[in-house]
Amino acid sequence: MRFLAAIACAMFVSVASASAQEVAAAGPDPRLAPMETHYARIAQAYAANDPGMVLAYRTPDFYVELPGNIRIDAENAQRILLDFFSSSTPPIEAHTDVLCAYMTNESEAYFLVTQTNARTVDFEGTPRRVQSAVTQAETWRLTPEGWRLASISGMRDTRRWVDGVEINPAAAYDEHAPAYVHPASAPVDCPVPMSATPATH
16 A cells, blocks of 8 residues: 555644645554554455455444445445455455545545455356455544544546446446446546644653
8 A cells, every 4th residue: 555655744844824745745544553453354265255344434323425425324334345345255355545635634544545355255156356446535533443444425437347347336247348448537626625733642
């Protein structure tokens, strides 16, 4: 994971008008240092077919906000995750690329990430290797137990491949469908954080 380079915008800055170059030169926020390990453990949980570990990294009020202002609460998000695991033939490969990250206040952090996964799924009796990718915003909250994922939102650039062939992620799988060409992705908008004060505890 190109983690340390990716969180170059996760900085303490002394002035709200700091340029992106000034922010990058300030160095990574030490409060976010554990996140590399957290993402690695979540990837290990997918590989080990352990949904309980994935859920352990979510806050009780976790939610997913889909396009169209559709919100999935923690209970339904858990059900979706369990269905994902039960419909997959292990192992599941999962990976997170952090595009940018910064503290939004003393106990929450914003992460813009690209999540990718690969799994084997039964398509009408035929095992298929399905890969997917999505760019999304994540809010992580610092709790007494450590960093926990509080929400996912702003999903975009969703992509899907079946047996190595890219398909329309918004359409049902059809092996006879014409070749799909994914539209060009918009540039990553990585906000520069406002000034922040280091934690004293």
